[in-house]
Amino acid sequence: MSQIIDGKMVAETMKIAIGEEVKQMIAAGQKVPHLVAILVGNNGASETYVANKVKSCEELGFASTLLRFDPSISEADLLAEVQKVNDNPDMDGLIVQLPLPAHINPDKVMETIHPSKDVDGFHPINIGRMAKGLPAYISATPQGVLDLLAYYKIETAGKHCVVVGRSQIVGLPMSILMQRNHPVGNCTVTLTHSRTPNLEEICAQGDIVVAALGKPEFIKAAHIKPGAVVIDVGLTRVEDATKKSGFALKGDVDFNDVAPKCSYITPVPKGVGPMTIVSLMKNTLLAAKGVIYPKN
Numbered sequence: 001m002s003q004i005i006d007g008k009m010v011a012e013t014m015k016i017a018i019g020e021e022v023k024q025m026i027a028a029g030q031k032v033p034h035l036v037a038i039l040v041g042n043n044g045a046s047e048t049y050v051a052n053k054v055k056s057c058e059e060l061g062f063a064s065t066l067l068r069f070d071p072s073i074s075e076a077d078l079l080a081e082v083q084k085v086n087d088n089p090d091m092d093g094l095i096v097q098l099p100l101p102a103h104i105n106p107d108k109v110m111e112t113i114h115p116s117k118d119v120d121g122f123h124p125i126n127i128g129r130m131a132k133g134l135p136a137y138i139s140a141t142p143q144g145v146l147d148l149l150a151y152y153k154i155e156t157a158g159k160h161c162v163v164v165g166r167s168q169i170v171g172l173p174m175s176i177l178m179q180r181n182h183p184v185g186n187c188t189v190t191l192t193h194s195r196t197p198n199l200e201e202i203c204a205q206g207d208i209v210v211a212a213l214g215k216p217e218f219i220k221a222a223h224i225k226p227g228a229v230v231i232d233v234g235l236t237r238v239e240d241a242t243k244k245s246g247f248a249l250k251g252d253v254d255f256n257d258v259a260p261k262c263s264y265i266t267p268v269p270k271g272v273g274p275m276t277i278v279s280l281m282k283n284t285l286l287a288a289k290g291v292i293y294p295k296n
């Protein structure tokens, strides 16, 4: 049986360290980090994630502002709201919760966020700087995965890492980070997607498999080499009448099928999800301190 990676515990441990740093900032008379979240519409899952982010800000002593807009807001008006945050020196970090309504181009929104406030790490400048190994905000979910591998002292150098999914927010940055010449890195990386033939065979060659495809319980024991490390990024709400909420959360990995075969596995929930939030808090702290983009 594999060891379950306790993302919730690691996230709580990291939060304590961030909270201590905020206390020191307050003691030194400095402004606390301020995260702004923009939420367009009222998608149930987005509401939960944004609420979790605001709650974490409160726990850590950060300032937070939630800006809500009607789903009918025009793209131009939303871009103007982003610009207001860019221009407000009191606001350190901005996230615009995805997905956005179909009439709004997410790329335009991400490119409008000033790179120095882009704590999601979605702006092309941050993605480009990350790819070049320059200081950058790194996308929160892949950063959270790196932190979990580091915490559990899982060797990555020389390993074959198979990433399933090539999204700009998870799969693509994950693949770039895992191949870097870095303490958690130096993998040989295979990036797979919906057009990959023989996905099962390729996954079964992975020493580390990161599943980020958004298909509940898609990855089965047959996809996994005995003793592999399995990281489940997926998070899908599936109807479940036995739950008070009416839904259950499912990862992209069939946990019960895969867990007996692998060495480490992240659960859903309480795996990668809480790490995403803590990474965002870390990026907001970096933004407040001007570490990546020095303030003048």
Ligand SMILES: NC(=O)C1=CN([C@@H]2O[C@H](COP(=O)(O)OP(=O)(O)OC[C@H]3O[C@@H](n4cnc5c(N)ncnc54)[C@H](OP(=O)(O)O)[C@@H]3O)[C@@H](O)[C@H]2O)C=CC1
Binding pocket: 141, 164, 165, 166, 167, 168, 169, 170, 171, 192, 193, 194, 195, 196, 199, 212, 213, 214, 215, 233, 234, 235, 236, 272, 273, 274, 276
């Ligand atoms: N835990 C966390 O903090 C987070 C969790 N998530 C979750 O992770 C999952 C992925 O999110 P995200 O990256 O945004 O998703 P996207 O839908 O943007 O991307 C999914 C990717 O998976 C690929 N894919 C889809 N079906 C298959 C298949 N059958 N075989 C192989 N590849 C496939 C797609 O290929 P193609 O490019 O060809 O379409 C695409 O590249 C979701 O469940 C999401 O909720 C996301 C962000 C944070």
Ligand SMILES: Nc1nc(=O)c2c([nH]1)NC[C@@H]1CN(c3ccc(C(=O)N[C@@H](CCC(=O)O)C(=O)O)cc3)C=[N+]21
Binding pocket: 048, 049, 052, 095, 096, 097, 098, 099, 120, 140, 235, 249, 268, 269, 270, 271, 272, 273, 274, 276, 277
């Ligand atoms: N601009 C933007 N930035 C994001 O970082 C972003 C986004 N858009 N859109 C959606 C995805 C998803 N995401 C998660 C955040 C928290 C949990 C999380 O807290 N999960 C907990 C609890 C889950 C629950 O109870 O619903 C867990 O897995 O244990 C999960 C997923 C951030 N995303």
